[in-house]
Amino acid sequence: MTEPLRLGIAGLGTVGVGVMRILQKEVDLLEARTGRRIVLNAISARSRAKDRGVDLSGYEWEDDPVTLARRDDIDIFVELMGGSDGPAKAATEAALDAGKDVVTANKAMMAINGQALAEQAERMGRVIRFEAAVAGGIPVIKSLCEGLAGNRITRILGVMNGTCNYILTRMQSAKLTYEEAFEEANQLGFLEADPQLDVGGIDAGHKLALLASVAFGTQVDFAGVELEGIGRITIEDINAAADMGFRIKLLGTSQMAEGGLEQRMAPCLVPATSPLGQLEGGTNMVVLEGDSVGQIVLRGAGAGEGPTASAVLSDICDIARGFRYPVFGQPAGSLIAATPSQSNTAAPFYLRFALQDRPGALAKVAAILGEAGVSIHRMRQYDHDGVAAPVLIVTHATPRAALDRAIAGMTATDVVDGEPVALRIEAV
Amino acid sequence: MTEPLRLGIAGLGTVGVGVMRILQKEVDLLEARTGRRIVLNAISARSRAKDRGVDLSGYEWEDDPVTLARRDDIDIFVELMGGSDGPAKAATEAALDAGKDVVTANKAMMAINGQALAEQAERMGRVIRFEAAVAGGIPVIKSLCEGLAGNRITRILGVMNGTCNYILTRMQSAKLTYEEAFEEANQLGFLEADPQLDVGGIDAGHKLALLASVAFGTQVDFAGVELEGIGRITIEDINAAADMGFRIKLLGTSQMAEGGLEQRMAPCLVPATSPLGQLEGGTNMVVLEGDSVGQIVLRGAGAGEGPTASAVLSDICDIARGFRYPVFGQPAGSLIAATPSQSNTAAPFYLRFALQDRPGALAKVAAILGEAGVSIHRMRQYDHDGVAAPVLIVTHATPRAALDRAIAGMTATDVVDGEPVALRIEAV
Numbered sequence: 060m061t062e063p064l065r066l067g068i069a070g071l072g073t074v075g076v077g078v079m080r081i082l083q084k085e086v087d088l089l090e091a092r093t094g095r096r097i098v099l100n101a102i103s104a105r106s107r108a109k110d111r112g113v114d115l116s117g118y119e120w121e122d123d124p125v126t127l128a129r130r131d132d133i134d135i136f137v138e139l140m141g142g143s144d145g146p147a148k149a150a151t152e153a154a155l156d157a158g159k160d161v162v163t164a165n166k167a168m169m170a171i172n173g174q175a176l177a178e179q180a181e182r183m184g185r186v187i188r189f190e191a192a193v194a195g196g197i198p199v200i201k202s203l204c205e206g207l208a209g210n211r212i213t214r215i216l217g218v219m220n221g222t223c224n225y226i227l228t229r230m231q232s233a234k235l236t237y238e239e240a241f242e243e244a245n246q247l248g249f250l251e252a253d254p255q256l257d258v259g260g261i262d263a264g265h266k267l268a269l270l271a272s273v274a275f276g277t278q279v280d281f282a283g284v285e286l287e288g289i290g291r292i293t294i295e296d297i298n299a300a301a302d303m304g305f306r307i308k309l310l311g312t313s314q315m316a317e318g319g320l321e322q323r324m325a326p327c328l329v330p331a332t333s334p335l336g337q338l339e340g341g342t343n344m345v346v347l348e349g350d351s352v353g354q355i356v357l358r359g360a361g362a363g364e365g366p367t368a369s370a371v372l373s374d375i376c377d378i379a380r381g382f383r384y385p386v387f388g389q390p391a392g393s394l395i396a397a398t399p400s401q402s403n404t405a406a407p408f409y410l411r412f413a414l415q416d417r418p419g420a421l422a423k424v425a426a427i428l429g430e431a432g433v434s435i436h437r438m439r440q441y442d443h444d445g446v447a448a449p450v451l452i453v454t455h456a457t458p459r460a461a462l463d464r465a466i467a468g469m470t471a472t473d474v475v476d477g478e479p480v481a482l483r484i485e486a487v
Numbered sequence: 488m489t490e491p492l493r494l495g496i497a498g499l500g501t502v503g504v505g506v507m508r509i510l511q512k513e514v515d516l517l518e519a520r521t522g523r524r525i526v527l528n529a530i531s532a533r534s535r536a537k538d539r540g541v542d543l544s545g546y547e548w549e550d551d552p553v554t555l556a557r558r559d560d561i562d563i564f565v566e567l568m569g570g571s572d573g574p575a576k577a578a579t580e581a582a583l584d585a586g587k588d589v590v591t592a593n594k595a596m597m598a599i600n601g602q603a604l605a606e607q608a609e610r611m612g613r614v615i616r617f618e619a620a621v622a623g624g625i626p627v628i629k630s631l632c633e634g635l636a637g638n639r640i641t642r643i644l645g646v647m648n649g650t651c652n653y654i655l656t657r658m659q660s661a662k663l664t665y666e667e668a669f670e671e672a673n674q675l676g677f678l679e680a681d682p683q684l685d686v687g688g689i690d691a692g693h694k695l696a697l698l699a700s701v702a703f704g705t706q707v708d709f710a711g712v713e714l715e716g717i718g719r720i721t722i723e724d725i726n727a728a729a730d731m732g733f734r735i736k737l738l739g740t741s742q743m744a745e746g747g748l749e750q751r752m753a754p755c756l757v758p759a760t761s762p763l764g765q766l767e768g769g770t771n772m773v774v775l776e777g778d779s780v781g782q783i784v785l786r787g788a789g790a791g792e793g794p795t796a797s798a799v800l801s802d803i804c805d806i807a808r809g810f811r812y813p814v815f816g817q818p819a820g821s822l823i824a825a826t827p828s829q830s831n832t833a834a835p836f837y838l839r840f841a842l843q844d845r846p847g848a849l850a851k852v853a854a855i856l857g858e859a860g861v862s863i864h865r866m867r868q869y870d871h872d873g874v875a876a877p878v879l880i881v882t883h884a885t886p887r888a889a890l891d892r893a894i895a896g897m898t899a900t901d902v903v904d905g906e907p908v909a910l911r912i913e914a915v
Contacts, residue, residue, distance in 0.1 A: 091817045196780035198634025206626025209509050209800025352624035352797035358784040369780035372637025382810045389519045
């Protein structure tokens with residue numbers, strides 16, 4: 060008879076309650092699948108009195124998550140508090156120090172402190188699992204580390220912030236302005252307390268940094284992620300992109316290039332007919348590309364009680380089955396400290412700008428682009444509004460530096476009003 | 488220092504050669520990821536002399552796969568020969584008997600002999616892994632057994648035969664007849680030696696039976712799969728379905744219903760805008776639905792050297808890492824012998840028939856439908872061709888038995904020419 064696997068959960072928000080519900084309801088099913096009884100012994104949260112719609116009696120209560128993490132009657136510390144540092148990190152360190160395994164949904168903590176925590180875990184012979192930290196219920200860490208273990212990963216792409224995708228989708232489908240769609244998402248409770256975590260791309264950037272580490276065997280490096288939020292996307296860009304056969308997504312992209320590790324979380328254009336282009340609403344999608352497997356697309360709910368709890372349970376069940384491997388897929392000491400790439404891989408770009416309506420204006424712009432080494436693939440000029448005419452250009456693949464030279468030249472000239480909008484086009 | 492993990496491969500077709508290529512090229516990467524050196528010691532195939540474009544020197548050769556399976560210098564028997572019985576099964580049994588783990592890509596063998604093999608493996612304390620048997624490089628068995636281990640699976644759906652999807656897509660996009668699209672697929676080498684394995688739905692049915700077993704904890708039961716191929720699908724159905732906003736796919740569906748386990752592999756209509764509806768060409772897609780996670784969609788190449796070899800490597804790497812669990816996700820003795828469901832869950836259906844062009848004809852059909860208890864959701868009658876008018880009906884959800892009564896009635900009447908075409912509409 061195998062000993063039961065004993066859990067302590069810190070953090071009883073939506074996800075913590077979801078995990079408790081599954082543990083209460085499915086104890087027999089989980090035992091059939093893993094061969095071990097999984098029991099919850101102790102819990103911790105800010106308020107003991109709050110009604111969470113789940114029975115808290117029968118569990119040991121700790122006010123302090125660090126005390127919970129060190130309890131003798133738990134084998135796994137389940138960290139569902141959130142926050143990159145503070146109590147979550149302190150309790151995680153205490154758990155590892157006390158010889159516990161850790162399961163966490165905390166993307167910020169793992170993206171910022173992941174390397175140090177991985178090193179500590181390995182010193183102690185413990186594991187940290189974080190499937191729930193990336194793309195909710197989609198088993199993407201598992202797919203990368205295990206399902207594609209025979210591949211060199213060549214590129215990863217992902218729409219991993221449902222709120223941003225909701226806002227962009229609503230702008231497209233309901234012709235809302237950014238401000239209107241943002242307010243709608245806010246009313247629906249989709250936004251974090253600090254909305255910049257969503258619309259600034261920070262939350263999705265944390266997830267991308269974690270994926271890049273397991274995909275490329277590199278030390279997790281959130282500081283190396285080029286971040287750009289969706290706040291500057293206008294309805295004009297949404298419509299113009301659609302007119303050219305594209306959709307605008309807050310897209311994470313990472314690949315190992317000659318100059319180093321590229322990690323970008325920024326609004327991009329993707330073909331409207333691609334799986335990423337067709338992704339609507341709050342759903343997440345991750346695209347994994349490997350040298351043998353080709354392209355694998357994973358799609359599912361990226362947040363919410365059930366999906367995130369499902370991912371937490373996946374990690375718990377793996378540990379119950381005795382599956383153990385290094386935190387980021389290979390030993391922490393073997394992970395490369397990659398140079399963040401300063402010279403991005405060339406890509407086509409979308410340019411939108413307002414062109415003065417007078418003779419020779421387009422010739423001037425074309426000359427500036429040519430001198431910068433930027434070649435035009437497709438171009439559309441629309442009716443002028445009395446003063447200026449909207450112009451869209453899709454370039455051939457061009458390095459970002461060349462594009463920046465062209466934009467500087469266009470901004471300096473007297474035939475372009477304001478600064479052109481430039482968005483990368485990602486082939487998928 | 489951990490001992491190396493030693494492999495023997497039987498079957499050096501496309502997949503076997505693909506596995507050899509990865510093993511030769513990535514031995515260091517695989518060791519970094521799994522913590523063990525993975526070495527290929529012995530191989531077996533029909534012809535030693537055949538040029539496969541890969542270096543066979545340096546490996547022990549066996550003419551007989553059974554002898555290979557029993558060799559003392561292998562830990563894992565990698566079965567890539569194919570065929571439900573015969574040498575593949577004999578060698579797999581010999582390997583288990585000799586205390587080896589087994590990795591196989593053989594869907595037919597696992598779908599037909601899986602329960603007996605699982606029982607033998609467990610008696611011997613060995614594992615059989617078969618990720619490559621279902622949906623090529625997509626890590627679907629892993630996602631079901633491990634990634635969604637905290638869920639009750641409520642339904643699985645899948646387009647799992649790339650050849651059929653290619654034929655149906657070409658009928659749709661290039662307006663080819665079934666015969667033309669079939670011939671095109673044949674010229675491209677997409678068809679199995681016995682085309683019925685593809686277009687008859689047998690190959691995809693094997694895969695569905697395997698998925699159903701791990702999803703629902705049931706004994707694998709290929710005989711319980713309701714099979715219908717795509718040979719009866721006409722260009723008229725493709726066009727009519729498109730007209731109503733649907734696509735026709737050879738779709739596998741399985742769910743545990745009141746009457747027992749439903750397993751169907753049959754042409755179905757799915758919404759054109761759904762991920763399944765948008766799936767074109769030879770790509771595979773599996774949809775997994777769980778009570779906590781909601782809907783997870785997995786998409787990727789379902790066949791070919793690289794994708795299938797990737798799946799084989801995933802299983803090998805798991806064993807190298809020491810991941811072990813029962814063949815179908817829970818102990819073979821605990822798998823339920825489910826009753827194949829005779830009373831299918833109600834669903835909407837698509838009906839197409841030729842209606843005689845005379846007064847009262849439609850009224851007669853409507854009365855027959857009403858008497859059978861079939862309610863009409865949408866209907867279109869097209870221009871008659873002189874004698875009869877094509878009519879399309881989308882019904883409200885109806886049990887198959889009621890629909891069959893209605894079809895019998897319509898066939899018996901004198902206002903419908905021939906037998907109506909009926910296809911299930913699957914909500915996704």
